[in-house]
Amino acid sequence: xxKYTASARFYDLISAEWPVYRRGRAAGMALLDLTVGDTxxxxxxxxxxNFPWLWRxxxxxxxxxxxxxxxxxxAQAARRIARHRPGSADQxxxxxCADVDFAAIDTGxxxxxxxxxxxxxxxxxxDPHSVLQRVCAQLPDxxxxxxxxxxxxxxxxxxxxxxRWVGAPLARAACRAGGADITARPWLHLHTLAPDHRDVEVCxxxxxACVGRSPSS
Ligand SMILES: C[S@@+](CC[C@H](N)C(=O)[O-])C[C@H]1O[C@@H](n2cnc3c(N)ncnc32)[C@H](O)[C@@H]1O
Numbered sequence: 240x241x242k243y244t245a246s247a248r249f250y251d252l253i254s255a256e257w258p259v260y261r262r263g264r265a266a267g268m269a270l271l272d273l274t275v276g277d278t279x280x281x282x283x284x285x286x287x288x289n290f291p292w293l294w295r296x297x298x299x300x301x302x303x304x305x306x307x308x309x310x311x312x313x314a315q316a317a318r319r320i321a322r323h324r325p326g327s328a329d330q331x332x333x334x335x336c337a338d339v340d341f342a343a344i345d346t347g348x349x350x351x352x353x354x355x356x357x358x359x360x361x362x363x364x365x366d367p368h369s370v371l372q373r374v375c376a377q378l379p380d381x382x383x384x385x386x387x388x389x390x391x392x393x394x395x396x397x398x399x400x401x402x403r404w405v406g407a408p409l410a411r412a413a414c415r416a417g418g419a420d421i422t423a424r425p426w427l428h429l430h431t432l433a434p435d436h437r438d439v440e441v442c443x444x445x446x447x448a449c450v451g452r453s454p455s456s
Contacts, residue, residue, distance in 0.1 A: 354381055436450060
């Protein structure tokens with residue numbers, strides 16, 4: 240948690256969002272099929288970089304519930320909501336995702352949770368499988384999106400050389416700096432939990448997006 244305390248105020252600037260990680264976010268969000276008014280849970284929401292993408296799909300009547308264990312990251316997320324959606328039903332919960340009772344999330348008049356997203360977050364968690372398992376067991380028929388990092392592989396002779404000498408060391412350094420396990424490949428858990436999953440890769444295989452649907456109850 241230490242990593243996302245002092246740096247929280249600068250996270251959006253130092254996280255390489257524009258050159259790299261925005262591309263994975265865009266690819267992942269394009270896999271979601273949300274409608275106006277939907278409720279979406281954002282696991283390890285951080286400063287809320289997903290929120291504008293989700294807000295565009297769910298509209299003013301929709302609701303984002305962001306969960307994060309870092310109070311400093313949540314403070315930035317709260318600022319984002321206050322700036323862009325004052326008075327909305329969006330909600331932030333401070334918790335370790337491993338401890339959340341998803342079935343108990345109060346969606347009020349907003350209806351059931353339609354989607355759960357986890358971008359660049361599950362690879363920081365010690366047991367991503369159990370988190371996804373709980374999500375799938377407790378939130379039936381929800382779209383589950385995982386966007387996360389892996390060792391890039393590159394494409395073609397030039398791409399492979401560039402990846403090996405430049406991309407791979409940079410990717411490893413970025414994951415180390417953020418406390419992520421580049422070998423975790425958390426979307427693979429979704430492959431077993433949601434058999435109808437769809438996947439895309441961007442940035443030479445450094446970023447992987449996978450969406451699946453939790454089983455109906
Ligand atoms: C690399 S940041 C990604 C933030 C955001 N999802 C994004 O796409 O920009 C990882 C976030 O996951 C949070 N996190 C890590 N482990 C967590 C856990 N077990 N429970 C809740 N949040 C966690 C961190 O506090 C941090 O805000």
